[in-house]
Amino acid sequence: MPSVLPIHSLHSDHPLVSENSSMPDQSIKSTNITAVESRVTLQDRIERSGHSGGVLWFTGLSGSGKSTLAIELERRLFNNGYNVFVLDGDNVRHGLSSNLGFSPEDRTENIRRIGEVGSLFANAGFIVIAAFISPYQEDRDRAREASGEGFHEIYVKAALSLCESRDPKGLYQKARRGEIPEFTGISAPYEAPDTPEFTVDTGELDIDKSVTALAEYVAGSFIQQRN
């Protein structure tokens, strides 16, 4: 049997091709196959899950509570029926970004990759909670560009002195002794967000109240309809 694939529907991952990103809207016909369906759209996914996708980008100092709140919020949202997933150091730094260090350039590339992965998850209908120090505004802005409207910058706010007093793993102590180079807040800069969509102050609120505030923000920002 000769070529049976509709030739105008073949994609390529080669760069010298102007890739056909209008695929979802195409009506592809062929005489020897059943009608070719379009790519599953975000709208299809929203209709199934009842809520839109997007990225909650948690930024803050080491010790501000980003990962703790991310995991708590994930559980809260999951229990409330959302499709939700956490990206954090645990599942990114050992995998996707395992070939990156902590120089400014590598941090930038790390955040760029996470922004792109966040966008993929958002397009799959997920609420992604990305919990990374992400000290540079420019990097966070680029992550926002990758996701567009569905991006929410969340400032997990805590004074450096508070984070340093928490110092759960003695990192600040080590950084003060010069044993950790380029440690955010000590020997590398942290640029607090200028205009975050939401701020949660973990110096003022305990975890439960913080998560409740975040869950209310999500409920107001991501339409959820029960099917």
Next chain:
Amino acid sequence: MPSVLPIHSLHSDHPLVSENSSMPDQSIKSTNITAVESRVTLQDRIERSGHSGGVLWFTGLSGSGKSTLAIELERRLFNNGYNVFVLDGDNVRHGLSSNLGFSPEDRTENIRRIGEVGSLFANAGFIVIAAFISPYQEDRDRAREASGEGFHEIYVKAALSLCESRDPKGLYQKARRGEIPEFTGISAPYEAPDTPEFTVDTGELDIDKSVTALAEYVAGSFIQQRN
């Protein structure tokens, strides 16, 4: 109010920390907060969706039909209630891998990143269909390592002569004229899988039959329970 976060639950994305990846199993207590929940597990997600997550890795020559079959299979599986998402040149090469070219090194890094992203999606409970030429066995093996048991290498098989006769975008013609460097099958190698989990021969089967064969493979490989 002073520090209210349980200090032993704080994660870090800094490298000099032995990161606490046993978080899900920890029982964290504190006097001033409600009990800290664990990270949502893959098992939690399986119980909700009714099926396990994993990666269907489509490899084959340009023009073999990878992307077409990926999009068709995604639609078929989605309509059957699966959580499914396609990773292909359209959504990866312009984003996550936009800073990579097509040298052997860059192809390797591209496939490495996709393998890691596939693993993240699989951990989020998705069946990921990754459709990339991915010409090197070593690279595909590394992608397998990232996902473990949930990885399925699917060989989208079609003779070079057939792919070249399809040549939907004139790529093979250009490659033959030397206008596209390092084109797989012409001026760069393609290593067919030695022991793929499944082979679909698009020289023998039309799209509909190919998708049906793939959907049956998925049904046999990913337990799906109706809740």
